[in-house]
Each structure stands twice: as structure tokens, then as C-alpha cells.
Amino acid sequence: MFDDLDIFAAVVEHSSLNRASRQLNLSQPALSRKISKLEERLGVALFNRYGKRLELTEVGRLTYSYALEQRQQRSKFLEALSKYKEGEPKLVTLGASLTSLQTTLPPLVNAYMEKYPTAELKLITGRTHEIVSSVSEGKSDIGLIASSIQEPGLRCISLFEDQLRLVVSEHHPLNQSTKLTMDDLSRLPMILFSKGTWYRRLTDDLFQRCGIDPDVRMEIDSFEAIVRLLPTVNVAALLPKSYLRPQLLNGGGLVSLHIKELEQTQRTTCLIYRDDGSLSTAARSLVQVTEEMFLTEREK
Template identity: 60%
Template sequence: MLEELIVFTTVVEQSSLNKASKLLNLSQPALSRKIVKLEEEWGVALFNRNGKKLELTRVGHEAYLYALEQRQRHQNFLQSVSRFKAANRSTITLGASLTTLQTTLPPLVTALMNNYPDMEVKLLTGKTHEIVSYVREKKVDIGVIASSISESGLKCIPLFQDHLELVVPRGHELADGGPVAMGDLNDRSMIIFSKGTWYRKLIDEVFVRYGIIPDVRMEIDSFEAIVRLLPTCKSATLLPKSYLRKQLLKDNDLVTLPMKELEQTRRETCLIYGSKTNLSSEIKEWVNDIRSHLIQVLTI
């Protein structure tokens, strides 16, 4: 009946079947049938019809007041439902470093949104030690860091292990099919990640360990920029395995070259949150499932 009441009030307020028909996007015959349905249900005439002119009957006036009340109650109910849904909409704040943002976070957030499409996700970036502080201070619900920590009051869940890989453009002289050793990088044209991240720290450590002094052409804080510049500069780089999807390499005409020395740069990416943090049941379920999902995605 609500639909008929809305049609009725619209006809009264527009004082015209034609105007009400256009406003409601209904044909005039369909609109007239709804008015007739009300009249038959109540057993009274709501309008006096004088040609195209419509005038409310006495009971029609009473019906209009009743219809207005029902329309307002319906609108109030819809507003209440909207407020309820907004109040109960889950929100999660994630913290991640710039490098983690480029590698782990995209598939992680994708998995979260696929399972909980109505969830609102907020993001706060920073360096690893800053993300740990954000979690400790409850500025973020969950942090994703490229290291394993052991700290009272925080839970640390290993997600996957990562290590650096040598990446060169297809056709590069190192990509001739022969084995590549660390010494081959000495005085080699390279683009490497900017200082201040664990990736750069690993790179510097491995270069020092093997006495390598590369010809560093650029230092950039974006994996995407490095990947795009490699073919142009005909340079090599070291990037985390978790970033190097097969399609990414194919699209940029790049190849990875195995190096035993780089397997020693292994690092564990972890998810951290406060042991006393009140995570919703949805988030707890997602935390339990995300590790296997990431392992599957990052090995493609």
C-alpha cells in the first residue's frame, strides 16, 4: 500500500495526473490504476473528477493527511536504517612502510575488500619503527612491516619470507644464459632503491660483504619507476621477490637472474597488532586467512 500512498500524495501535490506521471516515471494509466486501487480498498472516492481537473473529496483530505504521515514515517525509518548501517560499518586502519606499500599491501587490501566489501580501509604510512609505534599507540589497528619483531604487548604474525633478486632488461649482457655471480655486479650500471629502507640496507650489506662497488646511475624510492627505467638505462637492479610478478616482468620486458648470494638477503614480512586491541570478528577471521592467501598471490 505504501507505493499507492506515495502515488496518491504526489498526485495531490502536483494537482495533475500528467505532472505526477512524469515525476514518478509512471504512465498515466498505471498511475490511475493505483489511485483506483486505493479507492476500491477503502471503499470511498478520493477525488471528484471534473474532466481533467481533480478535486479532493472530504475523505480524500483525510486520506491525504494519513498518507503524509505514512510517508514521513517511512522516510524516518529509512534514515534510521542508514544511520544504523553507518554506525555498524567496520573500519580498519592499516599501517605500512613505503616499500611494503608497493609490495605486500595491494594484494593484502584486495583480499580484505573481496571478503568484506563494505569495510572502510584507512592507511597510515611510515618507516618500520614508526609503524611499530603507531600500533603500540593504537593509531593503527594493524601494521605490515618487513621484519619480525618480539615486543611485549604486540602480536607478530609471519606472512611470508622475501629476498632480493637481480633484475635486468631482456637482452642484457648478463642475461645470456650463463651463471651470474656477485662479482659480475662490480662496476655494473645499476639503479637502486633510495636510502632509508630495509631494502636499501640489505643491498648495501650484500655489496659490502662481497666487496662490490657498482656504478650507481640512479637512486629512486619507487619500484615502479625503477622497473620502467631499467630498459632505457640498460641497467640492472635488485628488487624484492614479492614485487616481481610474472606479468610485471613480461610487461616491462625484464627477466630475473638467480644468484645464490642474494638468497642470503632473506627477510620476513609480518603483520603486527596489539595483544589487547579489540579487533572485530571480521578482522580476526581475515588475519587468520591472509597468510595463505598472500603466499599464493606472491608466488604467481
């Protein structure tokens, strides 16, 4: 009956059996028989016939609306089906820490969506141990974490090395120094990450080992907020190198300064997923894009 509904809709849209028969590549008598057969099956008249002119009955208008709905639903179904046949990825659940969300994730998502524009990403955020558990328990297909782990049942792929850098306004006095040490941070007005965050623990540990007591003016857990505030309040901050892209520094009037001791903050960002072969097509595609993006860059 659904094919007959398509034929019926074509007759309505062409307002003529003759024009519809040419478009459908059917003879006019064959087309008339199909319309009559459809009316018999439905038990109603779909057209009022005035010679060669056809006029929809009230139930004919209702049937035409239903035929259009069926056409749209079938089109959506066939489109979705073709994607599965072609192996195009659909939904993938990605777990990421807040750090990865602000540094690694934006360029990765852009690269993935550019290659698979109809794919769907669901994001789960949490701390590193929460993301590891989420992937282990199957709540997330893939995880991005700011550390390297050895966890039974999980594969861990190192993507890139990262470390903290001192960031100040281009007009800050420290930007005029030829060589900086950790001693330059003592009593220096700074914005630090909020207490309890991974980066705050990292910086507190570094300050303690180096005997540094900074002048903490603000505590914030948003990279973007810190970057926006640096030129305004003329303070310094320690931010991950991976976040400090050229367009961010140049556009914000900021500079990234090297301090030898900050190399002690180096950590590895990794991709994790279950190694039991259960990855979906979508998840495998995201793993492939991630490896191509970061591992290729690392080999340059």
C-alpha cells in the same frame, strides 16, 4: 508521523487514493483518514480536492520533498544497521611500510575488498618502527612490516619469506650468463633505492660484505619507477622477489636472475596486531583474509 509521511508520499506518487490504497493494502476510507489526520497534525492542507482528483498544494509539495528526504535517510540507516547486525566489517586502519605498500598490499586489498566490498580501509604509512609504534598505541588496528619482531603486547604472524633478486632487461648481457655471482655486479651500471631506505641499507651492507662497488646511475625509492626505467637505460636493479610477479616481468620485458649470495637478504614479512582482544570486527576480518591469503599459499 513518519509512517504517515510514507503513506502521503505513496498517494502523491500514485496520483490516486484508489491506486495508493491497493499498493498499501489499506482500504480507501482508512487511507483518507490517515491523510486527513496528517493534515490536522501539520495544521495545513496538503491537497486541493477536485472530486476524485487530487492536486498538491504548495505546502503539499514541500511536505512531499521532506517525505522523500526522510525515506532516503531511513533507507541509509537501515542499510548500515543491517551490516552491523550481520557482522559485516566497516572501517579498519592498516599501517604499512612503503615496501609493503608496493609489494604486499595491492593483492591483499583486492582480496579483502572482493570479500567485503562495502568495507572501508584507512592506510597509514611509515617505517617499520613507526608502524610498530602505531599499532602498539592503537593508532592502527593492524600493521604489515618487512621484518619479524618480538614486541610486548603485540602478536606477530609470519606471512612469507622474501629476498632480493637481480632484475635486468631481457636484452641485457647478463641475461646470457649461465651462472652469476656477486662479482658480476662490480662496476655494473645499476639503479639503487634511495639512501636511508631499508632496502638501500640492506644492499649497501651486502655490497660491503662482498667487496662490490657498483656503478650507481640513479637512486629511486619507487619500485614502479625502477621497473619502468630498467629497459630504457639498460641498467640492473635489486628488487624484492615478492614484487616480481610474472605479469610484471613478462609485460615489461624484464627477467629475474638468481645469485646465490642474494639469499643473504632474506627477510620475513609479518602481520602484527595487539593481542589484548581489542580487535574490531573489521580488523578481525582483515586478519582472517590475510592469513587465508598468505598462509594457505605458503602451505602449497
